[in-house]
Structure formats: C-alpha cells, structure tokens
Amino acid sequence: MIIKVKPSNINGAIIAPASKSYAQRAVAIATLANGSSLISNIDFGGDVDAVIKVASEIGAQVKFSERSVEITPCGGVSSPTTIFIGESGLATRLFTPLVSLFNHPITITGHGSILTRPIAMMRVPLEGLNVQFESNGDFLPITVTGPMIGGEIEVDGSVSSQFLTGLLISLPLSINDSTLNVKSLQSIPYIDMTIEIMKHFGVEVSHDNYKTFYVKGNQKYSAANYNVEGDWSGASAILVAGAVAGEVTVSNLSPTSCQADIAIINALESAGADVSFSDAGVKVVKERLQGYGFDATHCPDLFPALVALAANCEGTTVLKGISRLTHKESDRAVVLQEVYGSLGINIELDRSNDLMIIEGGEIKGGITVDSYNDHRIAMSVAVAALNAVGGGIAIDRAESVDKSYAKFWDDLSSLQCL
Secondary structure, three states: OEEEEOOOOEEEEEEOOEOHHHHHHHHHHHOOEEOOEEEEOOOOOHHHHHHHHHHHHOOOEEEEEOOEEEEEOOOOOOOOOEEEOOOOHHHHHHHHHHHOOOOOEEEEEOOHHHHHOOOHHHHHHHHOOOOEEEEOOOOOOEEEEOOOOOOEEEEEOOOOOHHHHHHHHHHHHOOOOEEEEEEOOOOHHHHHHHHHHHHHOOOOOEEEOOOEEEEOOOOOEEOOEEEOOEOHHHHHHHHHHHHHHEEEEEEOOOOOOOOHHHHHHHHHHHHOOEEEEEOOEEEEEOOOOEOOEEEOOOOHHHHHHHHHHHHOOEOEEEEEOHHHHOOOOOOHHHHHHHHHHHOOOOEEEEHHHOEEEEEOOOOEOOEEEEOOOOHHHHHHHHHHHOOOEOOOEEEEOHHHHHHOOOOHHHHHHHOOOO
C-alpha cells in the first residue's frame, strides 16, 4: 500500500493508542494467573495480536470485546508443541522463558524480520535453569524443553532487555529461587514497566541497582483487571508532527509513565518546541527549532521520530545509541541514513562513538520512499513530509504501521495533512 503525505500545517487533537508494551506484558502474565483477568483499553493488531494468539496456543481461553480481552489460563492442561509469535521481538523473548515452564518440547517460530533477529543470548541462561535449548544457528525457530527450575545465572542485557523481562515474569513460577546477574542492561525503563505490571498481578521481585535481580520461586499470580495506558512510543511521531508543522494535543498519555519513550518530551523541549501538559493531554506547538543533543540508548524506538525532528531543525543534531538499532524490523540506523538521504537530509553514522549526526535542512518532496516494512520508518517519513519542498512524499508499504499503531493514517488525516 502506498500513502502520499502532502506538505501542510496541522492542528487538532487525537487519542494516543494503547501501549503495546504494557498490553503484551499484561496478556502474558494473565496466562499465568489464577483465574480470569480482564485487560482493557487495548488496541488490537500486529504485536498485540501475536501475543494474544500465543496465549490461546498455550491453552488460555480468550474472549474479546470492543477494546478489551479476557484471559483465563488453562491451569496446566494444555500441551502445545509449537507457538507462532508473528514478527514480535518482545513476544519471542517473553514467551520463550514462559513456555520453558512446560515439561515437554515446544518450538517457537515466526515470520519476517524476526527470523533474522538474535536469540543467542537466551541459550546459556536457559540451559543454566535446566532448559534444553535447540536453535537454527541461534535464530528462530528454536525448541525448548523444560521445566525451568530456577537457579543462579548470568544474563547479557546489552542487546535487549526483553529476554530479562521474560525471565522475570516466568521464574516466580519455578520451584526454586533465582538470582539473575545482569551485565550491560539496556532499556532499563522497560524493566521498571515489567516489575510494575508483575506487582499489579501480585508477584514481586527485587534488584540491586539493576545488576542483580532476586526472584523467589513458588509464587502465584492473582487474576486482576488491568487498564492499559496510552503509548508514548506511537504518540512520539504525532507529537513531533506538532512541533514541526503546527500544533497538536494528544490525550491518553500518563505524565508519570514508566515508559522509556516519555523521553520524547525532553527531546522536543531541547529542540525548542513549546510543550505543555493539561487535563486535555500533552500539547506541542511549533516554534523555531534548533539542533539538539539526545541520548536514546535506553529508548531506541524513538530514533525515527527524533530524526524527523532533527531534519526540521536549524543546525546539527547528535543522537547517541545507534548500536541499539541493528536488530529492529530493519537496520534502522542504515535505513534512516538512506531514506533521509533520498530526502536531501545528510546523516552520518559514527559507530565508534555510537552516534548519529543529522544536518537539518530542506526536505525534498515529490518522490516515493520505501518504509522497509518498518512501522516506525513509515511514521517518521510521514512527519518529514509535512514540510517537504516540491510536493508530497509517497510512502510504500505504508501498512507496516499496523504492527504498533493501526490508526496512524486515520489520526494523521484527522489533523488535515493527508
């Protein structure tokens, strides 16, 4: 699908989509809980659908309503042999430990870019927890055979925090206590998110400055109702659109959220945008924008939105954390450099210092660019197109936004820019 975004000013208000990060964690935990849990304020599609499908595959009863899902666990009756996680990195790293609680072989597989994303960091820790682990050269599909019994292990957190999230959620149900010694942990706010949701369902873990985590075994999750908060990751593109092309108010966003991507507010303010909070939501108004510096190491999903912002700034922007971009839906550092280069914006990658350097300037329109089937690339280019010179920008494989923000094009259209 190709969608063309024309240069225009925007003005209006939208409701932020529900956080897929919170929703995925809540659904996974609900499959382990004692009783039925209602997960509400949920947006279906893409990664969320993948997690709900896995919940069903491992035996949970799933009942849908308009914006909620009721999860009732199987009580240990189901014996799946294969689970399909779609193209979701979180689902892979979350459900691999979870199904390792079973005492028979289970194969985890998916499609698309997930088949090339690394899972090698899971092998040694799981084997240290009594899990047999077989893989396709350290890529999906993988087969695990439990039961996972707990113990003391080392976990490499340098690539992603998602596997640690899977371990933290699953290990409370092991028969033994566990100690996780974690090195080079990235995306720490996402671990805070995980611990917060676990506590809501009645299970607690402790840690020593995010370096050592202590998980008591033989715990039980209690069924609970859970309301998913709005998604700062998805909203980031719309907030940047307000900063570069007019003004926008986004509701359904918590100003005290644990989400890493709430940091978009700091980036917008650093660039000179006018940002304010009220009962109506977060309002961003365009002002004269200057190049800025920002460390996105712990919030790498913000990079595409940050680049769209930087392209509209006067001067140079320096973003840190490009090492976190290699294993996403695309190699985002390279793709951002190529795509924005075609739009007339120069981006340099300084890998030795983990930096991306963007020179703001005139954005060239009148062309078609490929999203690389990456939802965040598609949204980034859409924002850049608002100030394009020489015509609109057509975005190929625009349907990729369905992975995280199915209503993105509708919301953008409501701001009068399509």
